[in-house]
Amino acid sequence: MPAPIRFYFDFASPYAWFAVPGLTRLAAEAGRAVEWRPVLLWALLKAQGLPPPMETAAKRAYMLKDMERSAAFLGVPFVPPEEMAISTHLAARLFYTLAEEAPERAEAFARAVFSAHLAERRRITDPAVLAQIASAHGLAPDAAAAAMGAPEAKASLAQAVDEAAADGACGSPFFVLDGEGFFGADRLPQMAWRLTAARRR
């Protein structure tokens, strides 16, 4: 059984969302599972000593245009959120709580959270919005409310950030394929190339 592809991302990261369809396709073609690992980008960057993205006017102006273009190029629905740099710790805690019970439900929840934030302009910082999405994926409202403050979920998220830093992640999305790191949605073609080589061996 070949190793899964690890997928580190922040729910607020448009480029991570843009990578999802291509990653899903490429993993399916190669017979690999995808291990979804939400992290907090600000905590990861802090751990790596890196500055936040879009820290200056020039970079921000470029990235906003590049996001719209990249979404259209990749055919991914994208409606820029009112606020781009939000904290996604509540969504990530819900993810890790669901992942304890059933990984495939956690993945479906993650896709729904991404879509809510980056295609539907819903506020994923709002516990009520998150509880509604979680309940559509099998987590009852009271369980969701508990999960958002649960020490176990906090610990899982902190561990994911530590592991991402140890894996050399320097942003979102960051992928680990057979021990090798790939940063950015635009590295999917190089991952496909590696997977083709791995299947030939």
Next chain:
Amino acid sequence: MPAPIRFYFDFASPYAWFAVPGLTRLAAEAGRAVEWRPVLLWALLKAQGLPPPMETAAKRAYMLKDMERSAAFLGVPFVPPEEMAISTHLAARLFYTLAEEAPERAEAFARAVFSAHLAERRRITDPAVLAQIASAHGLAPDAAAAAMGAPEAKASLAQAVDEAAADGACGSPFFVLDGEGFFGADRLPQMAWRLTAARRR
């Protein structure tokens, strides 16, 4: 006559060198000229308020691996130079001096300088190395020596940095196609997509 594609780069930038074959191909297919515009990356980043690349251990470690992989993926010869972050003002001044006389010789000179630094481990900070490359492209040694200190060449380079900043460049390579900016060698597929759409109109 469709507008040329503007290509801002620093001679020390591996990703700019990696973009050259793909850019050349894509421009030829679309019937577009390429306007080569060497800049000084440090001066451009300073103008835009951006930090230098590879500013931390994590980012540097990732980028060194990514460069080797990207070169192999794109089929571009690459031997990592002993020193990565060099000042390329002498090479750029020679370029602008040659460009005054004959743009196509300047382009051939630029390709040779890239290759010397990023595939042949020659020191392009050394005036003797640069004079030798320049003489192979029609600039006599005494003219090359004069060009490296010429106020006109300095002014052309400073102007290119100003124009790059005005065009929104936030790194190397940066391309401008029909008024739209594209940052990075991995944006060539999106440029090809825009060129296809432009030809359909």
